[in-house]
Amino acid sequence: MAAVDPVEVADHAAQAHEFLAKAREYLAADDLHQASEKGWGAASHMAKAVAAAQGWEYETHADFSVVLNRAWRLTGDDLLPGLRATANDLHGNYYRRKRHLDAAAVGRDIESMAELLELLAPLAA
Numbered sequence: 001m002a003a004v005d006p007v008e009v010a011d012h013a014a015q016a017h018e019f020l021a022k023a024r025e026y027l028a029a030d031d032l033h034q035a036s037e038k039g040w041g042a043a044s045h046m047a048k049a050v051a052a053a054q055g056w057e058y059e060t061h062a063d064f065s066v067v068l069n070r071a072w073r074l075t076g077d078d079l080l081p082g083l084r085a086t087a088n089d090l091h092g093n094y095y096r097r098k099r100h101l102d103a104a105a106v107g108r109d110i111e112s113m114a115e116l117l118e119l120l121a122p123l124a125a
Contacts, residue, residue, distance in 0.1 A: 004052065012046065013045070013046060013121070016044075016045035016046035019039070020038070020039070020042040020114055022034075022038040023038035023042060023110045024110060032106050035107075036101070036110075037094055039106075039109060039113045040087055040088075042117060043087035046117045047068060051067045053123060054070075054123060064088075068081075068084040068087075080116075083116040086109050090106070093106065
């Protein structure tokens with residue numbers, strides 16, 4: 001198990017919250033691509049905070065799901081698999097044309113990322 005770097009954990013957690021705030025700003029400005037990417041970024045950085053705190057690897061995009069699955073098994077919180085999928089959906093919005101994006105759905109998904117950050121926070125402490 002890798003040594004825990006509290007600065008790294010705190011940096012990733014802070015970045016997660018900053019991206020969540022930016023996602024909401026972009027959503028308000030109807031920039032759904034950027035809102036989606038910042039929502040994904042919030043989830044990704046909180047997963048990186050958890051990985052750093054727990055001594056888990058997070059080197060590639062694929063590690064996001066690995067970390068979220070480990071967090072699910074560790075906590076038993078059955079909301080985590082769905083929130084993992086929602087984060088990946090937000091990331092997938094980058095590849096969609098704007099006319100295929102729904103502002104209400106993106107907004108709901110961003111608020112789901114706020115819930116994800118709250119659920120993961122104890123694992124990043």
